Amino acid sequence: xxxxxxxxxxxxxxxxxxxxxxxxxxxxxxxxxxxxxxxxxxxxxxxxxxxxxxxxxxxxxxxxxxxxxxxxxxxxxxxxxxxxxxxxxxxxxxxxxxxxxxxxxxxxxxxxxxxxxxxxxxxxxxxxxxxxxxxxxxxxxxxxxxxxxxxxxxxxxxxxxxxxxxxxxxxxxxxxxxxxxxxxxxxxxxxxxxxxxxxxxxxxxxxxxxxxxxxxxxxxxxxxxxxxxxxxxxxxxxxxxxxxxxxxxxxxxxxxxxxxxxxxxxxxxxxxxxxxxxxxxxxxxxxxxxxxxxxxxxx
Amino acid sequence: xxxxxxxxxxxxxxxxxxxxxxxxxxxxxxxxxxxxxxxxxxxxxxxxxxxxxxxxxxxxxxxxxxxxxxxxxxxxxxxxxxxxxxxxxxxxxxxxxxxxxxxxxxxxxxxxxxxxxxxxxxxxxxxxxxxxxxxxxxxxxxxxxxxxxxxxxxxxxxxxxxxxxxxxxxxxxxxxxxxxxxxxxxxxxxxxxxxxxxxxxxxxxxxxxxxxxxxxxxxxxxxxxxxxxxxxxxxxxxxxxxxxxxxxxxxxxxxxxxxxxxxxxxxxxxxxxxxxxxxxxxxxxxxxxxxxxxxxxxx
Numbered sequence: 168x169x170x171x172x173x174x175x176x177x178x179x180x181x182x183x184x185x186x187x188x189x190x191x192x193x194x195x196x197x198x199x200x201x202x203x204x205x206x207x208x209x210x211x212x213x214x215x216x217x218x219x220x221x222x223x224x225x226x227x228x229x230x231x232x233x234x235x236x237x238x239x240x241x242x243x244x245x246x247x248x249x250x251x252x253x254x255x256x257x258x259x260x261x262x263x264x265x266x267x268x269x270x271x272x273x274x275x276x277x278x279x280x281x282x283x284x285x286x287x288x289x290x291x292x293x294x295x296x297x298x299x300x301x302x303x304x305x306x307x308x309x310x311x312x313x314x315x316x317x318x319x320x321x322x323x324x325x326x327x328x329x330x331x332x333x334x335x336x337x338x339x340x341x342x343x344x345x346x347x348x349x350x351x352x353x354x355x356x357x358x359x360x361x362x363x364x365x366x367x368x369x370x371x372x373x374x375x376x377x378x379x380x381x382x383x384x385x386x387x388x389x390x391x392x393x394x395x396x397x398x399x400x401x402x403x404x405x406x407x408x409x410x411x412x413x414x415x416x417x418x419x420x421x422x423x424x425x426x427x428x429x430x431x432x433x434x435x436x437x438x439x440x441x442x443x444x445x446x447x448x449x450x451x452x453x454x455x456x457x458x459x460x461x462x463x464x465x466x
Numbered sequence: 467x468x469x470x471x472x473x474x475x476x477x478x479x480x481x482x483x484x485x486x487x488x489x490x491x492x493x494x495x496x497x498x499x500x501x502x503x504x505x506x507x508x509x510x511x512x513x514x515x516x517x518x519x520x521x522x523x524x525x526x527x528x529x530x531x532x533x534x535x536x537x538x539x540x541x542x543x544x545x546x547x548x549x550x551x552x553x554x555x556x557x558x559x560x561x562x563x564x565x566x567x568x569x570x571x572x573x574x575x576x577x578x579x580x581x582x583x584x585x586x587x588x589x590x591x592x593x594x595x596x597x598x599x600x601x602x603x604x605x606x607x608x609x610x611x612x613x614x615x616x617x618x619x620x621x622x623x624x625x626x627x628x629x630x631x632x633x634x635x636x637x638x639x640x641x642x643x644x645x646x647x648x649x650x651x652x653x654x655x656x657x658x659x660x661x662x663x664x665x666x667x668x669x670x671x672x673x674x675x676x677x678x679x680x681x682x683x684x685x686x687x688x689x690x691x692x693x694x695x696x697x698x699x700x701x702x703x704x705x706x707x708x709x710x711x712x713x714x715x716x717x718x719x720x721x722x723x724x725x726x727x728x729x730x731x732x733x734x735x736x737x738x739x740x741x742x743x744x745x746x747x748x749x750x751x752x753x754x755x756x757x758x759x760x761x762x763x764x765x
Binding site: 170172200202218262347407408411425426427428429432433435436440443444446447448449450451452456457458460461462 | 471726
């Protein structure tokens with residue numbers, strides 16, 4: 168059975184009863200597992216983590232939209248995080264037995280169904296986007312709910328599904344497919360933020376670095392050290408070990424070493440296995456050789 | 467539920483009908499999964515790989531002994547591999563939700579039951595052995611079936627369970643508990659077998675190297691290169707990355723590089739993850755952060 172993860176971001180982080188109702192709508196959908204709910208009052212935003220197959224996630228997403236559109240009014244919503252809709256972003260992520268392209272097809276099907284049922288305009292992003300210029304979430308979201316009506320009046324910002332104007336209270340939603348994100352930080356053996364800044368600039372795509380790396384420099388005040396804080400958006404094409412080695416090499420340029428690295432949150436097993444393969448120079452290794460995988464297949 | 471692996475070695479590799487009967491006896495035991503059967507006619511020996519919990523593996527082992535003792539006569543058995551019994555060796559290996567010590571307790575329970583039911587003397591080995599001098603399989607097996615009666619007449623070779631003389635046709639069996647073995651080979655960027663021999667001697671326990679490494683040098687004729695061929699018997703205490711780095715450093719001493727390494731057969735996931743952690747200098751990483759593990763826990 169295919170396993171897909173979805174991590175919808177909803178524009179409500181302050182009213183516990185609304186968050187609970189949305190969580191219940193997801194949890195009560197058959198064959199869906201709600202793994203995590205995390206709410207941020209200052210962002211006024213909640214992130215749900217759920218898994219299931221395509222049919223189960225489509226049903227859960229529609230149930231979630233029904234509750235969110237009924238309960239959230241963006242005209243009175245305040246919060247620090249940029250947002251476009253009551254349900255702001257819905258990514259579908261392939262985990263097991265399914266491709267990124269199949270998740271993109273699911274995103275299109277769900278987007279069409281949401282637009283038809285709730286009258287919310289839908290923008291497709293990342294792998295699901297038919298338009299190269301509209302793949303990037305930040306570009307779609309720029310201007311926020313407050314600027315949405317003006318933005319949508321331009322022909323290049325016609326939505327992929329649904330009405331050509333914002334939903335009056337629920338705005339618009341961005342739905343798409345992407346690979347799992349890895350939040351990966353490398354702590355330098357120095358307190359020099361300028362060094363971390365130069366390294367971040369060297370490794371991130373936006374300033375000429377690796378294709379699937381976002382990076383910035385952060386000062387960890389309580390430990391008095393500088394950190395290169397990164398998001399890896401495609402660990403298959405830009406693997407962790409290559410990012411680590413590039414940061415290490417750039418740091419050497421300034422006489423600085425790597426103190427340690429850390430993964431924040433979840434990481435796909437394959438991202439770590441490929442690092443073991445790389446450093447151990449493993450040849451001809453297959454995932455079927457992992458005892459736990461072999462056992463799972465036999466049961 | 468606890469998952470234990472057992473890899474019994476049986477002294478029959480030439481008569482397919484006997485091998486099939488033993489495989490069926492294992493397969494027909496409830497809650498046991500027979501993952502693999504591999505027979506070697508020149509060794510005249512078969513290796514079965516099965517998994518299950520303690521009760522299921524005890525039942526499967528007894529069913530296997532019943533068939534093997536009835537069908538195999540070591541007085542007429544010929545083969546290249548050293549052996550002591552019709553069922554020669556039965557290791558129990560902890561995979562999930564169970565400790566090595568619990569597998570040792572299982573080995574003792576199974577050994578006692580086999581001795582009582584079939585009159586076969588049992589030697590406990592590795593973690594199950596109560597006698598430090600008798601932990602090592604090679605020591606117990608030295609002399610083979612042909613030398614067994616003489617060996618057992620010495621008080622220090624009285625069996626742990628069962629009669630003080632060999633079973634007339636089935637000899638004696640060695641039962642115990644150990645961690646998963648990893649068959650790990652490193653190919654050198656040279657055809658010089660003398661270099662591989664010096665490296666093998668440096669890294670293996672028997673000549674002063676790492677505690678849980680067995681190593682020998684092998685010439686890979688068809689590729690014209692020298693290999694350090696190893697068994698890692700405790701990947702938790704002597705991890706793969708440390709073995710790799712030691713081989714690499716020793717090779718440098720002779721101006722030789724590492725061409726590649728290979729894992730033969732199965733490897734526990736944790737052995738590869740610890741290598742990723744080591745090289746990426748990961749700090750504070752927990753197995754719960756692996757997406758697939760998190761998913762499994764939620765279901």
